[in-house]
Amino acid sequence: MPQYDYDLFVLGAGSGGTRASRVAAAHGARVAVAEEYRVGGTCVIRGCVPKKLLVYGAHFAEDLRDAKHFGWDVPSPCSFSWPTLRDNVMAEVDRINGAYTQTLDNNGVEIIHSRAVVTGPHSVRLDDGSEKTAERILIAVGAHPAIPECPGHEHGITSNEVFHLPDLPKRILIAGGGYIANEFAGIFHQFGSHVILANRSQELLRGYDAQIRDRLLQIATMKGIEFRFNAAFRGIDKGEDGCLTVHLANHEPVVVDCVLFATGRRPNTAGLGLESAGVEMDELGAVKVDAQNQSSCPSIYAIGDVTNRIQLTPVAIREGQAFADTVYGNKPTTVDYDCVPAAVFSHPPLAGVGLTEAEAREKLGSIKVYSSDFRPMKNVLAGRNERALYKMVCDAQTDRVVGIHMIGPDVPEIIQACAVAVKAGLTKADFDATVALHPSMAEELVLMR
Incomplete structure (x- = not known):
């Protein structure tokens, strides 16, 4: 019987990879997880958690205006410090990152701070050139923001960078019509930025009930958020003053201080070496898996956003739990994707x-x-x-x-x-x-x- 360095080698220490690693180790498996950035993944480091904290901060704008009707003497106008909120949010991210790391340590999971590339059905290569072997490999590397292919796209930012802006933009154009775009539209509007949301189609929040999203559009428009529909990107020019001129199909050019791309997310499989193990992927690069999260290579599994099933943190956690219980816990489990609740933290x-x-x-x-x-x-x-x-x-x-x-x-x-x-x-x-x-x-x- 082959001798491997580990029973399980996990690529990616996000919510799904962390849960799978921890539970597999609790079942007695020898587990290592490779993470090239920070433990916690998109949700904790640059997604749901910091974004929700910004949403909380944004709600104070309306609450403070409303407070006078409830008897509170609140100065008008109130001042807002973006650096204070930004730095406090990042401090909380650091705290949760430490908690995730401690959880893995407490369960005996070896954390390897390196990118790992698959080199075969049972092997991966790390940044230092060393190879590690495992009986099974779990791909949990998540996804990344997609950026439109247009001239000047390098002048825009994504949800990865938005949490680190040095200053609050006075004018921001947000590209996209999904939950990320609508959430940040509400956040920046409440912070006092002039917000334009540009969507390449006529629909916002496809997949949600039509009446509900129409109500959001109505309320957001009344608040002062501008919308541009059927507005595919044609290009971005950066002037000497740092301002960005955005060229959109079917609309006049728009001059803003910041462009935020929120135009979907793509699985992080490029350059991961999955082809070397015969792992099949779809046209978007998502790993194809069965109900047991197993890929076309029997020793390689995948969970979370990299499979592009339902890109939600709780789903990735369920998939990680199901994988570990099935493979290492003698408790065959599959995830039921019916009736998964979803929310948009808009305003x-x-x-x-x-x-x-x-x-x-x-x-x-x-x-x-x-x-x-x-x-x-x-x-x-x-x-x-x-x-x-x-x-x-x-x-x-x-x-x-x-x-x-x-x-x-x-x-x-x-x-x-x-x-x-x-x-x-x-x-x-x-x-x-x-x-x-x-x-x-x-x-x-x-x-x-």
């Missing part, structure tokens, strides 16, 4: 789980849709006209709730409990039979008629 946030109204009509034919369009109590007293919208989509034949979609304050916190209900197959009658918690926004879920 206001939106969230959903299950089938959208359009998806339900196509899949089920006969459906019933219940909704509540209301002005949250806090907005009423603050004199804010923004309205929340909750939707419940039901199978007309069985009364089963197949989707819940919402926009309004705190809906990401509410949707988690909704996801349990949808996953459990509860009916509209089950919601109706539940007593409302008053006064709350969530009570609208059990009062829809």
Whole structure:
């Protein structure tokens, strides 16, 4: 029987790779994980965590303006220090990075601070030229921001760099129509930047319920965020004064101080050597895997964003857990991708789980849709006209709730409990039979008629 350096060698110490490494080691495997940047991956270092902290910071802009209606004497205008928030956020990232590292150390996982390249079904090469062997290899290297191929694209930044901006831009153009673009549009607008969001198509947030995203567009436009649709990039010119002139299809040129590309993410498989082991990838470079996360090479597995199934941190964690339990824990497990909740931390946030109204009509034919369009109590007293919208989509034949979609304050916190209900197959009658918690926004879920 071949002797290997490790039972498992993991490429990438993000959320998925860390979970797989820790659990596999707890099951008794000899595990090493190679990370070329920092332990924690996209979510912790340059994604969900620092972004959510910026979202919290941005919410204070409206809260401080609203506070006077609740009796607070708040100076007007209030001053905001981008460097203070930026540096505090980075300090928290450092703390979590240390916690992730400590978790791996405590579980006996060897951390190798190096890029690793696959050289065969059971081997990898590190930056120093040394080779390591393992019975199994797990690819968990995540994805990177995609940048449009246009002249001058090097003058733009991505979500990797946005957390380190030296100064807050007075004018920023954000390219993209997905959750990252919309979240940063809200963040920078609340910080006082003039925001233009340019999308190459006519649709924002494809995959979310149409009514919900239309409401976000309406509210964001009323707040002062500008939108350019059908606006593919043609090029960026940088002037001597440092200003950027952005040329867009179907629109006049726009002059801004910063361009942020939020135009999707691509798996980090380029130059990884997977071809040497016969690992099949799709046209975007994502590793093809089966339900057990196994690639076309029996000894190589892959999880997380590098597989481009559902690019969400909790999904990568589930996949890492399932891999380790299946291979090393004698507990065969597969991830159920049905009813995965998702949220956009925009201003206001939106969230959903299950089938959208359009998806339900196509899949089920006969459906019933219940909704509540209301002005949250806090907005009423603050004199804010923004309205929340909750939707419940039901199978007309069985009364089963197949989707819940919402926009309004705190809906990401509410949707988690909704996801349990949808996953459990509860009916509209089950919601109706539940007593409302008053006064709350969530009570609208059990009062829809």
